[in-house]
Amino acid sequence: CFNLISNPMEVASRSHNNESAEPSSSHVLGWMKAIVPHRIINKIAEKAKEAKKLGIDDPRRIIHSFKVGLAITLVSLFYYFKPLYEGFGVSAMWAVLTVVVVFEFSVGATLGKGLNRVCATLLGGGLGVGAHWLACYSGKNGEPVVIAVFVFIVAATVTFVRFFPKMKARYDYGLMVFILTFCLVSVSGYREDEVIRMAHERVVTIAIGSCTSLLVCILICPVWIGEDLHNQVADNLEKLGKFLEGFGGEYFKISNDAQSNTDKSFLQGYKSALNTKNSEENMANLARWEPRHGRFKFRHPWKLYLKAGTLTRDCAYKIEALSSHLNSENSTPWPEEIQSKIQESYTMISSETGKALKELASAIKTMARSSSVNTHIANSNAAAETLKSPFKISVLEEDTDLLEIVPAATVASLLMDVVTCTEKIAACVNDLASQANFNSPNNNNNMIPGNSRLLHRGSVQPISGTEGPHHVITIGE
CATH class of the missing domain: 1.10.357 (Tetracycline Repressor; domain 2)
Known part of the structure; x- marks a missing residue:
């Protein structure tokens, strides 16, 4: 009889112990939250997010x-x-x-x-x-x-x-x-x-x-500082090129791209090239210690990367001045007669110099010479010469308000300085291509896939010194 009575008591006590043991973990968490200030928990969470971001940004x-x-x-x-x-x-x-x-x-x-x-x-x-x-x-x-x-x-x-x-x-x-x-x-x-x-x-x-x-x-997973310097110089040139390509449209409020109204990040990309002197010099000094690896030889011309970086910063400072005029013009409307004379030249200069800088960036990244850089620079120089005429005519006209011409002349001067900087950068990249043995551009555009023959389509017209009939020989595909 005692056993029958004691068993229910044991069962009850065990069930009570189990119930008290089950919520022990939640009690501990609640106890820790009560003791540890909420501020410290937030700090730990912030540091964890920061550590995760560091790992994601550069694994x-x-x-x-x-x-x-x-x-x-x-x-x-x-x-x-x-x-x-x-x-x-x-x-x-x-x-x-x-x-x-x-x-x-x-x-x-x-x-x-x-x-x-x-x-x-x-x-x-x-x-x-x-x-x-x-x-x-x-x-x-x-x-x-x-x-x-x-x-x-x-x-x-x-x-x-x-x-x-x-x-x-x-x-x-x-x-x-x-x-x-x-x-x-x-x-x-x-x-x-x-x-x-x-x-x-x-x-x-x-x-x-x-x-x-x-x-x-x-x-084990080597990190080459020379390759980082190589990519940084190319990326900075590309950012400058993107700014200049979109400068004309933003300056004259030309909206040809549906995304231009929302994505303005290209207008801020040049800022990363303004303060790169110390990092580039440090990377160049460390890159000289590295052995030959990949596309980089033992005595790679790292000094030319420093020269290219210096010229890129000079160009970035000119672009920063252009950006300040871009922001100020948002509140100052242009006279239509002035805008109609210079809009095409402004847009042509900024677009062609931007394309030239992007081509130079691509040439550095791929270590292959570009065949279209000189064309873009020539176009920008031609547009710069064309831009001088409206200002000469405006100055000679008696009814011209010089205060209206000053902002346009300032921007024109900055654009011409950008063209000069682009020419210097192109010359530096050309020296780099010569010393680093960049690949030549592929001029075999007429090469037929799968066929080594260069004959595509054409005609041979021999010039005869006699009065006899001229023969035309046509070679088909």
Whole structure:
């Protein structure tokens, strides 16, 4: 009887425990929300969205993170395996530190830092050992004085060398490591007996860390900074070309495209080319370290990319001035007699220069010469010459209000400057095409698919010196 009564009680208690256990997770979440402020939760959500956006914008960032983790894991094996650890001891940590410091996003940056670190460590360590060896011959009392003098001279001299622009651009990191290594070896040698062993272990472990970084960086989804520079210069030219192609229609309120009323993004694209000097110079310096890859040879003319970027920025500043006139003209109507005289020339200049810049951008991207750039530039020059006549006539007319001509003349002057900039950019790209061996344009437009013959259709009309009948020979397809 007791068992019969106790069983229902046990069942009830178990069911009560289950009911109290089921909502435990929801209670925990509610408890966490009550403790953690809502502001912190929103911050975490914002950071998660930002991290997702970074990965979507450039998936190479995610791959780079995994590559760094892999490289550090590989050099950490010196600590995990006893035979390797016994060979280097605590000095194996220099390999890990080297990977952390040397491994960069691109191959050029990693190679430049790696070579700088290895060479600087080798030279600094060797010079430090030499300084310690010379100091030993000066006696116990003179040794610290000699070492201090060497440290002062070397540190001061190398620090001054770092101020040279070319040295700072390419070897600044190596010079800094040179000072650090020399001071560590020479100063620590005063208390350490085995100076050569210490310098040897440091050089070897740093070389191992640098080689590991280079191998992982090059063999696993390499990022070539030279290719990024190549694409950036081409993209900036294309953005300028898009602005100029649509400038005429926007300036005179010509709406030939249904999308032009809604999509105005091409009017802002030129702004990305205004502040690219530092990034382009940095990429060009790093690209010089990269080995031959793809379409880029070892001594690729990266300096011409800097020249093209400088000319592109000059053109972008002219376009920025045009954009300011474009915005101001929205509130100031043009006199019809002036607009009718210059509208066609304005539109022709902006359209032809825009097409020329887009052709140059395409030539850089595909590394193939363009056959139509000179035609577009010639058309824009012809339109510029035509544009001068209305202003000369307007100035000579007595009833002309000069204040009405000034805005039009200013825009005309800017457009002519853009034509000049386009000619300079075309000349620079032509030099780049010559030195980088761009492919020639395909002029075989009459080539019949599947047939190697160039004969398409034509006629041969021989000129006879006699009065006999002339024969016409027609060759069909």
